[in-house]
Amino acid sequence: MDNVIRIFDTTLRDGEQSPGCSMNIDEKLAMARQLEKLGVDVIEAGFPIASPGDFESVKRVAETVRGCEIAGLARCEPEDVDAAGEAVRGAANPRIHVFIATSDLHMRFKLRKSADEVLRDAVRSVEQARRYTQNVEFSAEDATRSDPEFLFRVFQAVIEAGAKVINVPDTVGYTVPSDYARLITSIRERVPNLGDTIISVHCHNDLGLGVANSLAAIQAGARQVECTVNGIGERAGNTSLEEVVMALRTRRDAFGVDTRIVTEEIYPSSRLLSSITGVSVQPNKAVVGANAFAHEAGIHQDGVLKNVMTYEIMTPQSIGRSSNELVLGKHSGRHAFRERLHALGFDLQPDQLDNAFQKFKVLADKKKVIYNEDLEVLVADAVLRMEDKFKLLSVNVSSGTGAVPAATVEMAIEDRVVKEAGFGDGPVDAVFRVIGSITQCKAQLVRYQVNAITGGTDAQGEVSVTLSEDGLTAIGQGAHTDIIVASAKAYLNAINKLEWRRSQNVGRRTDEKGP
Numbered sequence: 462m463d464n465v466i467r468i469f470d471t472t473l474r475d476g477e478q479s480p481g482c483s484m485n486i487d488e489k490l491a492m493a494r495q496l497e498k499l500g501v502d503v504i505e506a507g508f509p510i511a512s513p514g515d516f517e518s519v520k521r522v523a524e525t526v527r528g529c530e531i532a533g534l535a536r537c538e539p540e541d542v543d544a545a546g547e548a549v550r551g552a553a554n555p556r557i558h559v560f561i562a563t564s565d566l567h568m569r570f571k572l573r574k575s576a577d578e579v580l581r582d583a584v585r586s587v588e589q590a591r592r593y594t595q596n597v598e599f600s601a602e603d604a605t606r607s608d609p610e611f612l613f614r615v616f617q618a619v620i621e622a623g624a625k626v627i628n629v630p631d632t633v634g635y636t637v638p639s640d641y642a643r644l645i646t647s648i649r650e651r652v653p654n655l656g657d658t659i660i661s662v663h664c665h666n667d668l669g670l671g672v673a674n675s676l677a678a679i680q681a682g683a684r685q686v687e688c689t690v691n692g693i694g695e696r697a698g699n700t701s702l703e704e705v706v707m708a709l710r711t712r713r714d715a716f717g718v719d720t721r722i723v724t725e726e727i728y729p730s731s732r733l734l735s736s737i738t739g740v741s742v743q744p745n746k747a748v749v750g751a752n753a754f755a756h757e758a759g760i761h762q763d764g765v766l767k768n769v770m771t772y773e774i775m776t777p778q779s780i781g782r783s784s785n786e787l788v789l790g791k792h793s794g795r796h797a798f799r800e801r802l803h804a805l806g807f808d809l810q811p812d813q814l815d816n817a818f819q820k821f822k823v824l825a826d827k828k829k830v831i832y833n834e835d836l837e838v839l840v841a842d843a844v845l846r847m848e849d850k851f852k853l854l855s856v857n858v859s860s861g862t863g864a865v866p867a868a869t870v871e872m873a874i875e876d877r878v879v880k881e882a883g884f885g886d887g888p889v890d891a892v893f894r895v896i897g898s899i900t901q902c903k904a905q906l907v908r909y910q911v912n913a914i915t916g917g918t919d920a921q922g923e924v925s926v927t928l929s930e931d932g933l934t935a936i937g938q939g940a941h942t943d944i945i946v947a948s949a950k951a952y953l954n955a956i957n958k959l960e961w962r963r964s965q966n967v968g969r970r971t972d973e974k975g976p
Protein backbone atom coordinates (compact mmCIF):
# COMPACT_ATOMS: atom_id res chain seq x y z
CA MET A 462 0.00 0.00 0.00
CA ASP A 463 1.33 3.47 -0.80
CA ASN A 464 2.11 5.96 1.94
CA VAL A 465 0.45 9.07 0.49
CA ILE A 466 -2.77 10.27 2.07
CA ARG A 467 -4.92 12.20 -0.40
CA ILE A 468 -6.58 15.27 1.01
CA PHE A 469 -10.11 15.75 -0.29
CA ASP A 470 -11.15 19.20 0.79
CA THR A 471 -14.89 19.76 1.20
CA THR A 472 -14.77 23.28 2.71
CA LEU A 473 -16.74 24.59 -0.27
CA ARG A 474 -19.41 21.88 -0.01
CA ASP A 475 -19.90 20.22 3.41
CA GLY A 476 -18.16 23.18 5.08
CA GLU A 477 -20.30 25.68 3.29
CA GLN A 478 -23.39 23.89 4.62
CA SER A 479 -22.70 25.06 8.16
CA PRO A 480 -24.98 27.89 9.26
CA GLY A 481 -23.68 31.27 8.17
CA CYS A 482 -20.79 29.87 6.12
CA SER A 483 -22.30 30.12 2.65
CA MET A 484 -20.11 31.98 0.17
CA ASN A 485 -20.74 33.80 -3.08
CA ILE A 486 -18.97 32.83 -6.30
CA ASP A 487 -16.06 35.25 -5.92
CA GLU A 488 -15.48 34.13 -2.36
CA LYS A 489 -15.53 30.48 -3.42
CA LEU A 490 -13.07 31.20 -6.20
CA ALA A 491 -10.70 33.01 -3.84
CA MET A 492 -10.90 30.09 -1.40
CA ALA A 493 -10.42 27.53 -4.17
CA ARG A 494 -7.26 29.31 -5.39
CA GLN A 495 -5.91 29.22 -1.85
CA LEU A 496 -6.73 25.50 -1.53
CA GLU A 497 -4.76 24.94 -4.71
CA LYS A 498 -1.75 26.69 -3.14
CA LEU A 499 -2.26 24.62 -0.03
CA GLY A 500 -1.79 21.56 -2.20
CA VAL A 501 -5.03 19.66 -1.56
CA ASP A 502 -5.54 16.77 -3.98
CA VAL A 503 -9.27 17.25 -4.53
CA ILE A 504 -11.54 20.27 -4.07
CA GLU A 505 -15.20 19.39 -3.67
CA ALA A 506 -16.52 22.66 -5.05
CA GLY A 507 -20.22 22.22 -4.32
CA PHE A 508 -23.47 20.42 -4.92
CA PRO A 509 -24.47 21.54 -8.44
CA ILE A 510 -28.13 20.45 -8.36
CA ALA A 511 -28.79 22.42 -5.16
CA SER A 512 -29.22 25.81 -6.88
CA PRO A 513 -28.16 27.74 -10.00
CA GLY A 514 -25.64 29.60 -7.80
CA ASP A 515 -24.09 26.31 -6.65
CA PHE A 516 -23.93 25.01 -10.22
CA GLU A 517 -22.25 28.21 -11.43
CA SER A 518 -19.66 28.24 -8.65
CA VAL A 519 -18.66 24.61 -9.25
CA LYS A 520 -18.34 25.39 -12.96
CA ARG A 521 -16.21 28.49 -12.36
CA VAL A 522 -13.94 26.69 -9.89
CA ALA A 523 -13.58 23.79 -12.37
CA GLU A 524 -12.60 26.17 -15.17
CA THR A 525 -10.22 28.24 -13.04
CA VAL A 526 -8.29 25.90 -10.74
CA ARG A 527 -6.05 23.59 -12.75
CA GLY A 528 -3.78 22.10 -10.07
CA CYS A 529 -6.33 19.93 -8.20
CA GLU A 530 -9.07 17.49 -9.08
CA ILE A 531 -12.44 19.25 -8.91
CA ALA A 532 -15.38 17.26 -7.60
CA GLY A 533 -19.11 17.94 -7.77
CA LEU A 534 -21.52 16.13 -5.44
CA ALA A 535 -24.63 14.30 -6.67
CA ARG A 536 -27.31 12.14 -5.09
CA CYS A 537 -27.90 8.86 -6.92
CA GLU A 538 -30.55 10.57 -9.07
CA PRO A 539 -30.20 10.98 -12.84
CA GLU A 540 -30.69 14.79 -12.82
CA ASP A 541 -28.13 15.24 -10.02
CA VAL A 542 -25.48 13.23 -11.85
CA ASP A 543 -26.07 15.20 -15.05
CA ALA A 544 -25.82 18.51 -13.18
CA ALA A 545 -22.56 17.43 -11.50
CA GLY A 546 -21.19 16.10 -14.80
CA GLU A 547 -21.95 19.36 -16.62
CA ALA A 548 -20.58 21.51 -13.79
CA VAL A 549 -17.18 19.79 -13.57
CA ARG A 550 -16.81 19.20 -17.32
CA GLY A 551 -14.32 22.09 -17.75
CA ALA A 552 -11.93 20.86 -15.03
CA ALA A 553 -8.42 19.64 -15.80
CA ASN A 554 -9.27 16.53 -13.79
CA PRO A 555 -13.01 16.31 -13.03
CA ARG A 556 -14.48 13.99 -10.41
CA ILE A 557 -18.12 13.13 -9.82
CA HIS A 558 -18.98 12.17 -6.26
CA VAL A 559 -22.24 10.22 -6.00
CA PHE A 560 -23.79 9.21 -2.70
CA ILE A 561 -26.75 7.30 -1.30
CA ALA A 562 -27.61 6.24 2.24
CA THR A 563 -27.08 2.58 3.15
CA SER A 564 -28.24 2.39 6.78
CA ASP A 565 -31.61 0.75 7.51
CA LEU A 566 -32.72 3.92 9.25
CA HIS A 567 -32.01 6.19 6.29
CA MET A 568 -33.24 3.73 3.65
CA ARG A 569 -36.52 3.16 5.45
CA PHE A 570 -37.43 6.61 6.73
CA LYS A 571 -35.59 9.07 4.50
CA LEU A 572 -35.34 7.35 1.13
CA ARG A 573 -38.29 4.97 1.52
CA LYS A 574 -36.39 2.50 -0.63
CA SER A 575 -35.52 -1.15 -0.14
CA ALA A 576 -31.91 -2.29 0.06
CA ASP A 577 -32.16 -3.72 -3.45
CA GLU A 578 -33.43 -0.41 -4.82
CA VAL A 579 -30.55 1.45 -3.13
CA LEU A 580 -28.05 -1.00 -4.59
CA ARG A 581 -29.60 -0.59 -8.03
CA ASP A 582 -29.56 3.25 -7.85
CA ALA A 583 -25.95 3.26 -6.64
CA VAL A 584 -24.77 1.14 -9.57
CA ARG A 585 -26.85 3.04 -12.12
CA SER A 586 -25.46 6.38 -10.92
CA VAL A 587 -21.85 5.27 -11.02
CA GLU A 588 -22.41 4.01 -14.57
CA GLN A 589 -24.07 7.29 -15.53
CA ALA A 590 -21.25 9.35 -13.96
CA ARG A 591 -18.69 7.33 -15.93
CA ARG A 592 -20.12 8.76 -19.14
CA TYR A 593 -18.65 12.10 -18.01
CA THR A 594 -15.41 10.94 -16.36
CA GLN A 595 -13.59 7.79 -15.28
CA ASN A 596 -12.90 9.54 -11.97
CA VAL A 597 -15.98 8.55 -9.95
CA GLU A 598 -16.25 8.42 -6.16
CA PHE A 599 -19.08 6.61 -4.39
CA SER A 600 -20.17 7.39 -0.80
CA ALA A 601 -22.35 5.16 1.35
CA GLU A 602 -24.03 7.78 3.51
CA ASP A 603 -24.37 6.80 7.18
CA ALA A 604 -21.94 3.92 6.54
CA THR A 605 -21.00 3.61 10.20
CA ARG A 606 -24.61 2.76 11.14
CA SER A 607 -25.15 0.48 8.14
CA ASP A 608 -25.27 -3.30 8.18
CA PRO A 609 -21.63 -4.17 7.29
CA GLU A 610 -22.70 -7.13 5.12
CA PHE A 611 -24.89 -4.82 2.99
CA LEU A 612 -22.10 -2.23 2.87
CA PHE A 613 -19.65 -4.81 1.47
CA ARG A 614 -22.21 -5.77 -1.21
CA VAL A 615 -22.77 -2.15 -2.23
CA PHE A 616 -19.05 -1.42 -2.40
CA GLN A 617 -18.42 -4.54 -4.46
CA ALA A 618 -21.18 -3.56 -6.90
CA VAL A 619 -20.08 0.08 -7.36
CA ILE A 620 -16.46 -0.96 -7.89
CA GLU A 621 -17.69 -3.40 -10.49
CA ALA A 622 -19.56 -0.46 -12.09
CA GLY A 623 -16.35 1.59 -12.19
CA ALA A 624 -16.02 3.61 -8.95
CA LYS A 625 -12.36 4.44 -8.26
CA VAL A 626 -12.84 5.72 -4.71
CA ILE A 627 -15.22 4.33 -2.09
CA ASN A 628 -16.02 6.62 0.79
CA VAL A 629 -17.13 5.47 4.26
CA PRO A 630 -18.85 8.45 5.88
CA ASP A 631 -19.53 8.72 9.57
CA THR A 632 -22.37 11.05 8.65
CA VAL A 633 -23.66 11.68 12.17
CA GLY A 634 -20.36 11.55 14.06
CA TYR A 635 -21.36 8.36 15.84
CA THR A 636 -18.37 6.07 15.52
CA VAL A 637 -15.31 5.77 17.79
CA PRO A 638 -11.72 5.15 16.65
CA SER A 639 -11.55 1.41 17.39
CA ASP A 640 -14.90 0.65 15.67
CA TYR A 641 -14.06 2.78 12.66
CA ALA A 642 -10.63 1.17 12.22
CA ARG A 643 -12.29 -2.25 12.44
CA LEU A 644 -14.82 -1.28 9.77
CA ILE A 645 -12.05 -0.13 7.40
CA THR A 646 -10.12 -3.35 8.00
CA SER A 647 -13.21 -5.44 7.32
CA ILE A 648 -13.88 -3.57 4.06
CA ARG A 649 -10.33 -4.39 2.97
CA GLU A 650 -10.86 -8.04 3.86
CA ARG A 651 -14.41 -8.54 2.66
CA VAL A 652 -14.77 -6.57 -0.59
CA PRO A 653 -13.30 -9.07 -3.01
CA ASN A 654 -12.71 -6.76 -5.99
CA LEU A 655 -11.21 -3.88 -3.97
CA GLY A 656 -7.89 -4.01 -5.88
CA ASP A 657 -6.37 -0.54 -5.95
CA THR A 658 -9.67 1.26 -5.23
CA ILE A 659 -8.96 4.01 -2.72
CA ILE A 660 -10.78 3.81 0.62
CA SER A 661 -11.80 7.27 1.75
CA VAL A 662 -13.02 8.46 5.13
CA HIS A 663 -15.37 11.31 5.94
CA CYS A 664 -16.05 12.09 9.59
CA HIS A 665 -18.29 14.49 11.42
CA ASN A 666 -17.40 15.86 14.78
CA ASP A 667 -20.55 15.41 16.87
CA LEU A 668 -18.59 13.69 19.64
CA GLY A 669 -15.42 15.68 18.98
CA LEU A 670 -13.84 12.56 17.40
CA GLY A 671 -13.63 13.54 13.72
CA VAL A 672 -9.85 13.82 13.63
CA ALA A 673 -9.22 10.82 15.92
CA ASN A 674 -11.54 8.64 13.82
CA SER A 675 -9.88 9.73 10.57
CA LEU A 676 -6.42 8.97 11.95
CA ALA A 677 -7.53 5.53 13.18
CA ALA A 678 -8.93 4.82 9.71
CA ILE A 679 -5.62 5.81 8.10
CA GLN A 680 -3.83 3.34 10.36
CA ALA A 681 -6.29 0.69 9.16
CA GLY A 682 -5.57 1.44 5.49
CA ALA A 683 -7.72 4.39 4.36
CA ARG A 684 -5.82 6.53 1.84
CA GLN A 685 -8.10 9.54 1.36
CA VAL A 686 -9.35 11.86 4.09
CA GLU A 687 -12.27 14.22 3.52
CA CYS A 688 -11.95 17.32 5.64
CA THR A 689 -12.47 21.08 5.85
CA VAL A 690 -10.37 24.09 6.73
CA ASN A 691 -10.99 25.10 10.37
CA GLY A 692 -13.19 21.98 10.67
CA ILE A 693 -16.30 23.86 9.52
CA GLY A 694 -19.29 21.77 8.48
CA GLU A 695 -22.74 20.48 9.36
CA ARG A 696 -23.57 20.71 13.10
CA ALA A 697 -20.30 20.28 15.04
CA GLY A 698 -18.34 20.29 11.80
CA ASN A 699 -16.15 17.95 9.78
CA THR A 700 -12.67 16.57 10.35
CA SER A 701 -10.34 19.53 10.50
CA LEU A 702 -7.82 19.57 7.65
CA GLU A 703 -5.08 21.33 9.59
CA GLU A 704 -5.30 18.94 12.54
CA VAL A 705 -5.11 15.75 10.47
CA VAL A 706 -2.31 17.10 8.28
CA MET A 707 -0.20 18.33 11.17
CA ALA A 708 -0.76 15.12 13.15
CA LEU A 709 0.52 13.09 10.19
CA ARG A 710 3.46 15.45 9.62
CA THR A 711 4.47 15.87 13.26
CA ARG A 712 4.04 12.18 14.11
CA ARG A 713 5.34 10.62 10.92
CA ASP A 714 7.16 8.20 13.18
CA ALA A 715 3.80 6.87 14.41
CA PHE A 716 1.81 6.90 11.15
CA GLY A 717 4.47 6.30 8.50
CA VAL A 718 2.43 8.22 5.91
CA ASP A 719 2.21 11.84 4.80
CA THR A 720 0.15 14.21 2.66
CA ARG A 721 1.19 16.53 -0.18
CA ILE A 722 0.02 19.58 1.74
CA VAL A 723 2.23 22.68 1.75
CA THR A 724 1.87 23.20 5.49
CA GLU A 725 3.10 26.83 5.31
CA GLU A 726 -0.20 27.62 3.57
CA ILE A 727 -2.32 26.27 6.44
CA TYR A 728 -2.57 29.47 8.45
CA PRO A 729 -3.20 31.73 5.42
CA SER A 730 -5.99 29.32 4.40
CA SER A 731 -7.53 29.40 7.85
CA ARG A 732 -7.42 33.21 7.99
CA LEU A 733 -8.82 33.59 4.51
CA LEU A 734 -11.77 31.35 5.34
CA SER A 735 -12.48 33.23 8.56
CA SER A 736 -12.33 36.58 6.85
CA ILE A 737 -14.64 35.41 4.06
CA THR A 738 -17.25 33.81 6.31
CA GLY A 739 -16.87 35.96 9.41
CA VAL A 740 -16.72 32.79 11.47
CA SER A 741 -13.56 32.94 13.54
CA VAL A 742 -11.95 29.92 15.18
CA GLN A 743 -11.95 29.55 18.95
CA PRO A 744 -8.71 30.84 20.55
CA ASN A 745 -7.67 27.39 21.82
CA LYS A 746 -8.31 25.62 18.51
CA ALA A 747 -5.48 23.20 17.70
CA VAL A 748 -2.96 24.44 15.11
CA VAL A 749 -4.72 27.64 13.95
CA GLY A 750 -6.27 29.13 17.11
CA ALA A 751 -4.92 32.44 18.43
CA ASN A 752 -3.41 30.71 21.46
CA ALA A 753 -2.08 27.61 19.70
CA PHE A 754 1.50 28.90 20.05
CA ALA A 755 1.08 31.28 22.99
CA HIS A 756 2.89 30.36 26.18
CA GLU A 757 1.33 32.05 29.16
CA ALA A 758 2.64 30.19 32.21
CA GLY A 759 5.98 31.55 33.46
CA ILE A 760 7.52 28.11 33.62
CA HIS A 761 6.56 27.45 30.00
CA GLN A 762 7.86 30.82 28.82
CA ASP A 763 11.13 30.17 30.57
CA GLY A 764 11.44 26.74 28.93
CA VAL A 765 10.59 28.05 25.47
CA LEU A 766 13.17 30.83 25.76
CA LYS A 767 15.83 28.24 26.65
CA ASN A 768 14.81 25.76 23.96
CA VAL A 769 11.61 26.13 21.98
CA MET A 770 11.15 22.33 21.76
CA THR A 771 10.52 22.13 25.51
CA TYR A 772 6.92 23.16 24.95
CA GLU A 773 6.41 23.31 21.18
CA ILE A 774 5.97 20.18 19.07
CA MET A 775 5.74 22.14 15.81
CA THR A 776 6.80 25.65 14.89
CA PRO A 777 4.43 28.49 14.02
CA GLN A 778 6.49 28.98 10.83
CA SER A 779 5.73 25.44 9.69
CA ILE A 780 2.05 26.38 9.32
CA GLY A 781 2.83 29.79 7.81
CA ARG A 782 2.29 31.79 10.91
CA SER A 783 4.55 34.76 11.62
CA SER A 784 2.33 36.30 14.22
CA ASN A 785 2.05 40.06 14.53
CA GLU A 786 4.90 40.62 12.18
CA LEU A 787 5.22 44.26 11.22
CA VAL A 788 4.62 44.28 7.52
CA LEU A 789 4.03 47.67 6.00
CA GLY A 790 3.66 51.32 6.86
CA LYS A 791 2.39 54.44 5.16
CA HIS A 792 5.55 54.89 3.11
CA SER A 793 5.37 51.45 1.59
CA GLY A 794 4.90 51.37 -2.16
CA ARG A 795 2.54 49.51 -4.42
CA HIS A 796 5.14 46.89 -5.28
CA ALA A 797 5.85 45.96 -1.65
CA PHE A 798 2.11 45.93 -1.02
CA ARG A 799 1.47 43.54 -3.92
CA GLU A 800 4.35 41.25 -2.86
CA ARG A 801 3.02 41.07 0.68
CA LEU A 802 -0.50 40.25 -0.50
CA HIS A 803 0.94 37.59 -2.75
CA ALA A 804 2.75 36.04 0.22
CA LEU A 805 -0.56 36.05 2.10
CA GLY A 806 -2.26 34.15 -0.68
CA PHE A 807 -4.03 36.95 -2.53
CA ASP A 808 -3.32 37.28 -6.25
CA LEU A 809 -5.36 40.28 -7.24
CA GLN A 810 -6.37 41.56 -10.64
CA PRO A 811 -4.95 45.06 -11.44
CA ASP A 812 -8.24 46.88 -10.65
CA GLN A 813 -8.65 44.93 -7.41
CA LEU A 814 -5.07 45.78 -6.47
CA ASP A 815 -5.70 49.49 -7.10
CA ASN A 816 -8.81 49.36 -4.95
CA ALA A 817 -7.04 47.52 -2.11
CA PHE A 818 -3.98 49.81 -2.32
CA GLN A 819 -6.13 52.92 -1.97
CA LYS A 820 -7.78 51.45 1.13
CA PHE A 821 -4.36 50.51 2.49
CA LYS A 822 -3.15 54.12 2.15
CA VAL A 823 -6.23 55.40 3.97
CA LEU A 824 -5.68 52.86 6.75
CA ALA A 825 -1.96 53.59 6.96
CA ASP A 826 -2.77 57.25 7.61
CA LYS A 827 -4.85 56.26 10.62
CA LYS A 828 -2.85 53.36 11.96
CA LYS A 829 0.89 53.47 12.56
CA VAL A 830 1.53 49.77 12.33
CA ILE A 831 -0.10 47.49 9.78
CA TYR A 832 -0.01 43.76 10.39
CA ASN A 833 -0.75 40.78 8.15
CA GLU A 834 -4.11 40.42 9.85
CA ASP A 835 -5.00 44.04 8.90
CA LEU A 836 -4.17 43.30 5.28
CA GLU A 837 -6.27 40.13 5.19
CA VAL A 838 -9.29 41.99 6.51
CA LEU A 839 -8.67 44.89 4.18
CA VAL A 840 -8.57 42.64 1.12
CA ALA A 841 -11.66 40.74 2.19
CA ASP A 842 -13.40 44.07 2.71
CA ALA A 843 -12.20 45.71 -0.51
CA VAL A 844 -12.09 42.92 -3.00
CA LEU A 845 -14.02 39.80 -2.16
CA ARG A 846 -17.34 41.58 -1.93
CA MET A 847 -19.96 41.03 -4.57
CA GLU A 848 -21.61 44.05 -6.21
CA ASP A 849 -23.62 45.47 -3.32
CA LYS A 850 -27.16 46.76 -3.71
CA PHE A 851 -26.78 49.06 -0.68
CA LYS A 852 -23.61 51.11 -0.30
CA LEU A 853 -22.60 53.12 2.76
CA LEU A 854 -21.56 56.66 1.89
CA SER A 855 -21.24 58.22 5.34
CA VAL A 856 -22.21 57.67 8.95
CA ASN A 857 -22.17 60.16 11.83
CA VAL A 858 -23.18 59.58 15.42
CA SER A 859 -23.48 61.64 18.56
CA SER A 860 -23.58 59.94 21.94
CA GLY A 861 -22.12 60.18 25.39
CA THR A 862 -23.27 60.65 28.97
CA GLY A 863 -26.45 62.68 29.10
CA ALA A 864 -27.10 62.61 25.34
CA VAL A 865 -29.68 60.57 23.46
CA PRO A 866 -27.60 58.55 20.96
CA ALA A 867 -28.37 59.71 17.42
CA ALA A 868 -27.14 58.66 13.99
CA THR A 869 -27.24 60.08 10.48
CA VAL A 870 -26.57 57.68 7.63
CA GLU A 871 -26.15 58.41 3.94
CA MET A 872 -26.39 55.52 1.51
CA ALA A 873 -26.48 54.83 -2.21
CA ILE A 874 -29.18 52.40 -3.34
CA GLU A 875 -28.41 51.52 -6.93
CA ASP A 876 -28.33 55.06 -8.43
CA ARG A 877 -30.26 56.92 -5.67
CA VAL A 878 -28.72 58.63 -2.65
CA VAL A 879 -30.75 58.42 0.57
CA LYS A 880 -30.04 60.17 3.86
CA GLU A 881 -31.88 59.55 7.15
CA ALA A 882 -31.41 60.19 10.84
CA GLY A 883 -32.72 58.52 13.98
CA PHE A 884 -32.17 57.64 17.63
CA GLY A 885 -31.29 54.45 19.46
CA ASP A 886 -30.34 52.89 22.79
CA GLY A 887 -26.69 53.40 21.99
CA PRO A 888 -24.71 54.60 18.96
CA VAL A 889 -24.63 51.15 17.31
CA ASP A 890 -28.34 50.65 17.89
CA ALA A 891 -29.05 54.11 16.41
CA VAL A 892 -27.00 53.33 13.30
CA PHE A 893 -28.64 49.90 12.85
CA ARG A 894 -32.12 51.39 13.20
CA VAL A 895 -31.45 54.01 10.55
CA ILE A 896 -29.89 51.48 8.16
CA GLY A 897 -32.81 49.11 8.84
CA SER A 898 -35.27 51.87 7.96
CA ILE A 899 -33.46 52.86 4.74
CA THR A 900 -33.06 49.28 3.51
CA GLN A 901 -36.46 48.16 4.91
CA CYS A 902 -34.64 45.20 6.40
CA LYS A 903 -36.89 42.92 8.47
CA ALA A 904 -34.18 40.40 9.37
CA GLN A 905 -33.55 39.49 12.96
CA LEU A 906 -30.17 40.38 14.46
CA VAL A 907 -28.92 37.05 15.84
CA ARG A 908 -25.38 37.98 16.86
CA TYR A 909 -23.20 41.05 17.07
CA GLN A 910 -19.52 40.62 17.84
CA VAL A 911 -16.56 42.99 17.94
CA ASN A 912 -12.91 41.92 17.93
CA ALA A 913 -9.75 43.97 17.85
CA ILE A 914 -7.79 42.59 14.91
CA THR A 915 -4.42 43.33 16.51
CA GLY A 916 -3.24 44.97 19.73
CA GLY A 917 -3.10 48.70 20.53
CA THR A 918 -5.75 51.39 20.87
CA ASP A 919 -5.36 52.19 17.17
CA ALA A 920 -6.27 48.58 16.26
CA GLN A 921 -8.95 48.05 13.66
CA GLY A 922 -12.19 46.77 15.05
CA GLU A 923 -13.53 43.77 13.15
CA VAL A 924 -17.28 43.52 13.55
CA SER A 925 -19.30 40.47 12.67
CA VAL A 926 -23.09 40.64 12.41
CA THR A 927 -25.36 37.62 11.92
CA LEU A 928 -28.83 38.22 10.46
CA SER A 929 -31.57 35.71 9.92
CA GLU A 930 -34.76 35.92 7.86
CA ASP A 931 -37.09 33.25 6.44
CA GLY A 932 -34.63 30.43 7.18
CA LEU A 933 -31.72 32.25 5.53
CA THR A 934 -28.71 33.29 7.58
CA ALA A 935 -26.00 35.74 6.58
CA ILE A 936 -22.89 36.86 8.38
CA GLY A 937 -21.60 40.31 7.50
CA GLN A 938 -18.25 41.77 8.39
CA GLY A 939 -16.76 45.20 8.53
CA ALA A 940 -13.42 46.50 9.67
CA HIS A 941 -12.42 50.03 10.54
CA THR A 942 -10.44 51.86 13.19
CA ASP A 943 -13.79 53.36 14.27
CA ILE A 944 -15.98 50.54 15.54
CA ILE A 945 -19.22 52.40 14.78
CA VAL A 946 -18.21 52.59 11.13
CA ALA A 947 -17.08 48.94 11.26
CA SER A 948 -20.50 48.04 12.72
CA ALA A 949 -22.37 49.92 9.99
CA LYS A 950 -20.29 48.19 7.31
CA ALA A 951 -20.85 44.76 8.86
CA TYR A 952 -24.61 45.28 9.18
CA LEU A 953 -24.91 46.43 5.57
CA ASN A 954 -22.69 43.59 4.38
CA ALA A 955 -25.05 41.09 6.03
CA ILE A 956 -28.09 42.81 4.49
CA ASN A 957 -26.44 42.74 1.03
CA LYS A 958 -25.62 39.04 1.44
CA LEU A 959 -29.22 38.25 2.39
CA GLU A 960 -30.41 40.18 -0.69
CA TRP A 961 -27.95 38.29 -2.88
CA ARG A 962 -28.89 34.91 -1.44
CA ARG A 963 -32.58 35.55 -1.91
CA SER A 964 -31.95 36.47 -5.54
CA GLN A 965 -29.79 33.37 -6.13
CA ASN A 966 -31.89 31.00 -4.06
CA VAL A 967 -28.77 29.84 -2.15
CA GLY A 968 -28.37 29.05 1.50
CA ARG A 969 -31.39 26.75 1.45
CA ARG A 970 -30.83 24.11 4.11
CA THR A 971 -29.91 20.80 2.58
CA ASP A 972 -32.72 18.89 4.32
CA GLU A 973 -34.68 19.66 1.19
CA LYS A 974 -32.10 18.49 -1.28
CA GLY A 975 -28.93 16.99 0.03
CA PRO A 976 -26.93 15.06 2.58
Ligand code: KIV
Binds near residue numbers: 602628633663665
Ligand atom coordinates in the same frame (compact mmCIF):
# COMPACT_ATOMS: atom_id res chain seq x y z
O1 KIV B 1 -21.67 13.28 5.78
C1 KIV B 1 -21.92 12.68 4.73
O2 KIV B 1 -22.36 11.53 4.70
C2 KIV B 1 -21.66 13.40 3.47
C3 KIV B 1 -21.68 12.58 2.23
C4 KIV B 1 -22.35 13.26 1.11
C5 KIV B 1 -20.27 12.19 1.85
O3 KIV B 1 -21.36 14.57 3.48
Ligand code: ZN
Binds near residue numbers: 632695976
Ligand atom coordinates in the same frame (compact mmCIF):
# COMPACT_ATOMS: atom_id res chain seq x y z
ZN1 ZN C 1 -20.58 15.13 5.51
